[in-house]
Amino acid sequence: MPESHATASPQRRTRQRAAVHAIMSDLDEFRTAQQIHDVLRGNGDRIGLTTVYRTLQSMADAGEVDALRTGDGEMAYRRCSTGHHHHLVCRVCGRTVEVTGPAVERWATRVAEENGFREVSHDLEIFGTCAEH
Amino acid sequence: MPESHATASPQRRTRQRAAVHAIMSDLDEFRTAQQIHDVLRGNGDRIGLTTVYRTLQSMADAGEVDALRTGDGEMAYRRCSTGHHHHLVCRVCGRTVEVTGPAVERWATRVAEENGFREVSHDLEIFGTCAEH
DNA sequence: CTGTATGCAAACATTTTGCATAAGC
């Protein structure tokens, strides 16, 4: 029996999709769809904001990028880095430092399981004023 | 010297504000401004959505309620319990459990200071699927 | 009375959707 129902999206290879993938491989920090669109436009790429939204969304669904919602309620995306970590953010200049804390991970998982929760994940952001401010 | 510059808002006592305060004292779970507005309207209270937003915001600023942003990007509010704590949220039904973790607090502060950050605060939300789902 | 709070409507910002066109396969 030939495979009949197209399981996932065949995902056609387009210039725009390639551009978004390229940007996301380069960037280390979380960026909103709009920021990525601006960068692409700045690079001379012709691409619509809608397409950026749609592409990032499908990349997130496919697990190719991490997605989070900023304090302002905007979605931000970043290529999946190896390993789980959190962000230390300067509330004056926005500088970001990646930090890891195995103890925190374990604590979060344990406390969740003690409360009967499964498939546990967590979000942690630390805010402060960095040395230059 | 008499206090000259009105420090915080004098906060006038109105029927609407009382209604929001009353609801918030009753509710144990996070609710969005719109949900609270619906409940108030359902109760027969005449109150504008704008006022609900403004009141909840000022209550959050005053530390009288906790605010968080849902996965949908909506602000949700719930009365503050005493002490600093975090939330364990069921991603299916929204049920919330308050959890505390002194070790996490200390870790966050230490790691921030090691990186030269001062006036440190943090935000932590744990997500999972609760026992009933 | 004076000035804050309210509430409608309109503005806003972000994200999503309808639909005609362009393009991958």
Next chain:
DNA sequence: GCTTATGCAAAATGTTTGCATACAG
């Protein structure tokens, strides 16, 4: 050529703001 991807414009969503009016103090 058939079908998916694109992109504009418009809709949808959640929240905020301008401003005239109501009302607390």
